[in-house]
Amino acid sequence: MKKIHWIILGILFVITLVLEFTVLAGYDSHWWNAIPAFYAIFGFVMCYALVYSAKFIAKKIVNRDINYYD
Amino acid sequence: MIEILAIPGVILLIGAALLSFFSEKLRPALFLIFPLLAAAVIILRPEGYSVTGSLLHYDLVLMQTDSLSNLFGIVFALGAFVAGVYAFHMKELGQQICALGYAGGALGVVYAGDLLTLIIFWEIMAVASTWLIWAQRTPETDAAGMRYLIYHILGGGLLFAGILWHSVVAGSIAVETIPMEYTPANILMLLGVAINAAVIPLHTWLSDAYPKATLTGTIFMSIFTTKTAVYVLIRMFAGWELLVFFGAAMAIYGIYYAVICKDMREILSYHIISQVGYMVAAIGVGSELAVNGAAAHAYNNILYKSLMFMAVSAVMYSTGTSKMFHLGGLYKKMPWVLGLYVVGGLSISGIPLFAGFVSKGMVIDAAGYGGYETIMLVLLVASVGTWLSVGLKLPYFTWFDKQDYEGELKPVPLNMYIAMGILAFACVFYGIFPNALYTFLPFETDYQPYTVYHLVEITQIALLTFVGFWLLRKKLAPELTTVLDLDWFYRKAAPATRLVFVQKVDTFYGRVEDGIQASARYLSGKFQNPMRWLNPFTDEENEASSYSPAMEVVMSFILLCFLIFAIIYFL
Numbered sequence: 001m002k003k004i005h006w007i008i009l010g011i012l013f014v015i016t017l018v019l020e021f022t023v024l025a026g027y028d029s030h031w032w033n034a035i036p037a038f039y040a041i042f043g044f045v046m047c048y049a050l051v052y053s054a055k056f057i058a059k060k061i062v063n064r065d066i067n068y069y070d
Numbered sequence: 071m072i073e074i075l076a077i078p079g080v081i082l083l084i085g086a087a088l089l090s091f092f093s094e095k096l097r098p099a100l101f102l103i104f105p106l107l108a109a110a111v112i113i114l115r116p117e118g119y120s121v122t123g124s125l126l127h128y129d130l131v132l133m134q135t136d137s138l139s140n141l142f143g144i145v146f147a148l149g150a151f152v153a154g155v156y157a158f159h160m161k162e163l164g165q166q167i168c169a170l171g172y173a174g175g176a177l178g179v180v181y182a183g184d185l186l187t188l189i190i191f192w193e194i195m196a197v198a199s200t201w202l203i204w205a206q207r208t209p210e211t212d213a214a215g216m217r218y219l220i221y222h223i224l225g226g227g228l229l230f231a232g233i234l235w236h237s238v239v240a241g242s243i244a245v246e247t248i249p250m251e252y253t254p255a256n257i258l259m260l261l262g263v264a265i266n267a268a269v270i271p272l273h274t275w276l277s278d279a280y281p282k283a284t285l286t287g288t289i290f291m292s293i294f295t296t297k298t299a300v301y302v303l304i305r306m307f308a309g310w311e312l313l314v315f316f317g318a319a320m321a322i323y324g325i326y327y328a329v330i331c332k333d334m335r336e337i338l339s340y341h342i343i344s345q346v347g348y349m350v351a352a353i354g355v356g357s358e359l360a361v362n363g364a365a366a367h368a369y370n371n372i373l374y375k376s377l378m379f380m381a382v383s384a385v386m387y388s389t390g391t392s393k394m395f396h397l398g399g400l401y402k403k404m405p406w407v408l409g410l411y412v413v414g415g416l417s418i419s420g421i422p423l424f425a426g427f428v429s430k431g432m433v434i435d436a437a438g439y440g441g442y443e444t445i446m447l448v449l450l451v452a453s454v455g456t457w458l459s460v461g462l463k464l465p466y467f468t469w470f471d472k473q474d475y476e477g478e479l480k481p482v483p484l485n486m487y488i489a490m491g492i493l494a495f496a497c498v499f500y501g502i503f504p505n506a507l508y509t510f511l512p513f514e515t516d517y518q519p520y521t522v523y524h525l526v527e528i529t530q531i532a533l534l535t536f537v538g539f540w541l542l543r544k545k546l547a548p549e550l551t552t553v554l555d556l557d558w559f560y561r562k563a564a565p566a567t568r569l570v571f572v573q574k575v576d577t578f579y580g581r582v583e584d585g586i587q588a589s590a591r592y593l594s595g596k597f598q599n600p601m602r603w604l605n606p607f608t609d610e611e612n613e614a615s616s617y618s619p620a621m622e623v624v625m626s627f628i629l630l631c632f633l634i635f636a637i638i639y640f641l
Contacts, residue, residue, distance in 0.1 A: 001540065013533050016526045023522045030443055043531035046454040047538030051545055054329040061554070062330060068552040069561060070210075 013040070073121045077133045078108035078143055079178025079191055082150065086171035086198075090163060098158045101166055102151055108177060109147035112140055120183060128243060131183025138365060141510040142180040142301045145369045146173060148496075149293040149376060156380055156489035157286035165205045169290045172198035176294040180301050185233040185243045188302070192229065192266075196222035199295060202287030203279050214282045217557070221265065221275035229262025245302075250310050260307060266299035267350060268343050269316050270323050274557035276343060277327065281335035281392070285383040288335060292379045293372050296342060300349045300368045304512070309356025314437075317351025318448045320344060325455030327555070332548040334382040334392045334464060338375070341460050344452055345371050345418070351449065352433045355440040358513040363432030366507055370425040370500060374417035377493035378460065381411035384482045384490070385468060389475070394464070394548035399472030403479055406487060408469045413494040415465060417501065419457040420528055424501040427528065428519040435517075453528075454535050462539045463546050471547075 017037060024033075032038045074080060085104030092100055117140070121133040135143075150173035157169070175198060178191030196219070203215035235255035237243045248256055261272075268276040280291055307313065324344025331337045345367070352364035384407050385400065386392045401408055417424035420431065430453065438446035500507050508515055539546075560567055601617075617625075 009533055009536070012529060016529045016533075019522055019526050024526060027523055030438060030446075032447075037530065039527045039530035040534045042450065043454055043534035044538050046451050047458055047535045048542065050325070050329055050451070050455050050458060051538070051542045054326050055545055057326065058330045058551075058553070064552045064554055066550040066552055068554075 016040075074123065074132060076111055077121060077178070078111050078147065078181060079174045079176075081108045081111065082170050082174030082177060083194070086167045086174060089167050089170065094161045094163075097161070097163070097166055098154070101154045101157075101170060104170060105147045105150035105154060105173065109144060109151070112143045112147060122183075125186065128184070128186060130187050131244070132187050133181045134183030134245075135181065136512075137510055138301070138304065138512040139180045141365055141369055141512070142297065143177060144510065145372050146177050146180065146294065146297075149173070149372050150177075150290075152489045152492050153286070153289045153293065153376065155492070156289055156383075156486055158485035159483040160284075160286050162205065164201060165284060165287060168198040168201040168205075169287065172202070172290055172294060174198075176298045179298045183245055185237070185245055188245055189226065189230050189233055192298075193226050195295060195298065196226055199287075199291055202291060203283045205284050205287060206282065211282045214279050217560070218275050218279040225262050225265030225272075227262075228258050228265070232256070232258030232260075232262055245305055247308060248306050260310070263299050263302050263307070264316075266295055267303060267346055268296055268299075268320070269346075269350060270320050270343070271556050273320070273323075273343050274555055277336065277339050277555055278557050278561075280339040280342070281333060285387055288383060289376050289379050292338070292342060292375050296346045297368050297372060300346060300353070300364065303350065303353045304361055304364055308353050308361055311354055311356075313354030314351050314442060314445055315354070317347045317349070317354055318445045318452075320347025320350060321449055321452035322455075323347075325452050325459065327553065328459035329455060329463070329546070331553050332394050332551060334385065334394060334397075334468060335379075336392075336553070337459060337464050338379055338382060341418075341456065342375060344456065345375065347452065348430065348433045348449060351445060352436055355436050355442060357436055357440050359432060359515070359517065360436035360440060362511045362513050362515050362517070363429060363436045365511055366429035367426075367433055369507060369510070370417070370429045370497075373425060373493050373496045373500070374414040377414035377490055377497065378411060378418065380486065380490045380493070381407050381414065382464075382468075384486050387486070388479045388482055389477055390480075393550060394467040395550050396477070397468045397475065397548075399470065399475040401469040403475055404469070404482070407482065407490075408465065410487075410490040410494050411465055411469075413497050415461040417497040419461040419532065420453060421461075421532060422501075422520070422525055422528060423498065425497045425499075427501055427524075428504040428507070428517075431519045431524055432517055450531070454531060457532055457535050458539055462536065463543075466539075466543065467546070467548050 017040075020037065027033055032042075035041070075084065082104050085101070085107075089097055089100060112135075115135050117136050119133070119135045120131055123130045123132050150170070153169070153173075157166075160166070172195055175191045175193075175195030178194065179188055182188035182191060200215050200219045200222070203211055203218055232255050233243065235258060236248075239253065239255050248259075265272045265275070276296070280288055283291055303313070321344045324340045324342070324347060327340035328337045328344065331340060349364040349367050349371075352360040352367070382392065385397065385404065388404065388407075389397060389400075391397065413424070417426040420426040434446055434449050434453075437443075437449060504517075504519060508517070601621075
C-alpha cells in the first residue's frame with residue numbers, strides 16, 4: 001500500500017462521514033442510526049473481534065497437523 | 071412423449087447419455103449445446119406451462135413453470151454452459167457425463183411439479199456429483215466421495231420418507247408451500263432438504279468434499295446442490311421462522327472457518343455455507359422482500375461464487391497447489407486471473423456496482439425491516455467476515471504478500487479465461503442494472519439498492535474492515551494445517567462408529583437370526599406329529615399310516631372346516 005492509496009481511502013471515508021451528517025442526518029430506521037459513524041466502528045471492531053476470536057478457536061480447538069487424518 | 075423429452079432437466083440427461091457416442095474432440099463442444107437447448111426451452115415456454123404424466127395411481131407433474139423456477143432454471147442452464155466452457159480442455163468422458171447429468175438433475179428439481187419427480191431428480195444429482203469427487207482417483211478422494219455419497223443417500227432417504235408420509239397425511243404430492251407445523255412428515259422433509267442446503271450441523275459433507283473434487287468438478291458442485299436446496303426451501307418452507315436462526319448461524323459459522331482455513335478451496339467451500347446462510351435466513355423471514363432477496367442472492371451467488379472457484383482452480387491448475395502457504399506473489403504472473411477473482415470478491419462482499427450489493431442488501435434489509443434487527447446485525451458481521459476472508463485474505467496471500475512466485479507455472483487455457491470473463495461481465499451487469507434481475511423474481515419489486523444510506527453503510531464497513539485487515543494481516547498468514555470440523559466425529563471416530571453402527575447391529579441381527587432358527591427347529595420337532603399330543607398315553611409311534619378310520623374322519627373334518635372358513639373369508 002502506497003501513501004496515495006491511503007489518501008484515497010481517507011477521502012472516501014470523509015465523504016461518507018459528510019453524507020452521514022448531512023443527507024442522512026434525520027435518518028432513523030434502526031436504533032443504531034443514532035450512533036455517529038456506527039458502520040465504520042462496527043466494521044473495524046468486528047474485523048478485530050473476528051480475527052482474534054478465529055485465531056483463538058483455531059489454536060485451542062480446530063487446528064491440527066496437516067497429516068492428521070492420514 | 072415429445073413434451074417429456076423437451077423438459078430442461080431431461081434434455082441434459084439425454085445429452086449425458088449421448089456424450090459417450092462422440093469422439094473426444096467433439097464432446098466438449100457438444101456438452102455446451104445441451105445447456106443452451108435447455109435455456110431455449112425455458113425461454114420459449116410460457117409461465118404456467120406444465121407437462122403431466124402418471125405413475126401407478128399418482129398423477130405426476132413432470133414440469134411446471136413459473137417465475138421462480140425460471141429464475142433458477144435460467145441460472146442453472148447458464149451455469150452449466152459456463153462451467154462447460156471452463157472445462158472445455160478437460161477430455162475425461164466420465165466427468166463430462168456426470169457433470170451434465172448433475173446439471174440435468176438440478177434443472178429437473180426446479181421444474182418438478184410434484185414431489186416424486188423431485189426426489190428422482192434429487193437422487194440423480196447426488197449420484198452424478200459423487201463421481202466428480204471420485205474422478206480425482208486418490209485414496210483420500212475415494213474416501214471423501216464415499217462419505218459424501220453416504221451423507222446424500224441419508225438426506226435423500228429422509229426426504230423420500232417425508233414425502234411418502236406427507237403424501238399419506240396430506241393426500242397431495244404437489245410441490246407447494248407447507249404450513250409451519252412440525253409434524254413428522256414435515257420434519258423429515260425439512261431435514262432432507264437441510265442436508266443439501268448444508269444447514270449446520272448437517273454441513274460437513276460440503277466442506278469435506280468440495281475442496282477434494284476435480285478442478286472442474288468443484289465448479290459444477292458450487293453451482294447446483296446447495297442452490298437447488300435453497301429453491302426447494304423457498305418453494306416449500308418459506309416463512310418457517312426456525313430457518314432465520316439456522317441461517318444466521320450458518321452465515322457466522324461459515325465465516326469463522328473461512329477466516330481460519332488456509333486452503334483456497336476450503337475457504338471458498340466454507341464460504342458457500344455462509345452465503346447459503348443468508349438465503350436460508352431470508353427464507354425464514356418469509357416476506358416478499360425476503361423471498362425475493364433469497365432468490366436473487368442464489369442467482370447472483372451462482373455467478374460470483376463459481377467465478378471465484380474458477381479463478382482459484384485456474385491458480386491450482388497452473389501451480390498444482392491450493393495451499394496458500396506455497397503461494398503468494400502471483401500478481402505479476404497471473405494478473406488477469408487476479409482481476410477476474412477480484413470482480414467475484416467485490417461482488418460477494420456486496421461492494422457497490424457489483425451484483426452482490428443488490429441481493430445482499432435485499433436480504434439484510436428484509437431481516438432488519440422484518441422485525442429481526444439482531445439477525446440483521448449478525449448478517450452484517452458475516453458481511454465483514456466475507457470481505458475479510460474471501461475479499462481480502464485469500465487474494466492477498468495468493469497474489470501478493472511475497473515479491474514474486476518462484477515455482478513453475480503451467481499456462482492457463484484460453485477457455486478458462488472466457489468462462490471467467492462471461493461471469494465477471496454478468497456480475498458487473500447485474501450490479502449496475504439490477505432491474506434485469508427483478509423481472510425474474512417471484513414477487514414484483516422496485517427495490518432501490520443505490521440509496522445514500524446503503525452506500526454510506528457498505529463503504530464505511532468495507533473501508534474500516536480493510537484497515538483492520540491491513541493491521542492484522544500477519545495474524546492471518548498461511549500455515550499448513552488440517553482444520554477440524556464436525557466431520558471429525560465420523561472420520562476420526564470411524565472405528566467406534568463402525569463398532570456401534572455396523573458390528574453391534576450385525577451381531578444383534580445374527581443373534582436374533584440364530585434364536586429364530588433355534589425356536590423354529592424346536593417347534594417343528596415338537597409339532598411334527600400332533601398325535602403325540604392328542605394321544606399321550608401310549609408308547610406307540612403313532613405313524614400316520616396306522617390311524618384308525620375314526621381319527622382320519624376327525625382330521626378330515628378339521629381340514630374341511632379350515633377350507634370352508636377360508637372360502638367364506640376370501641369371498
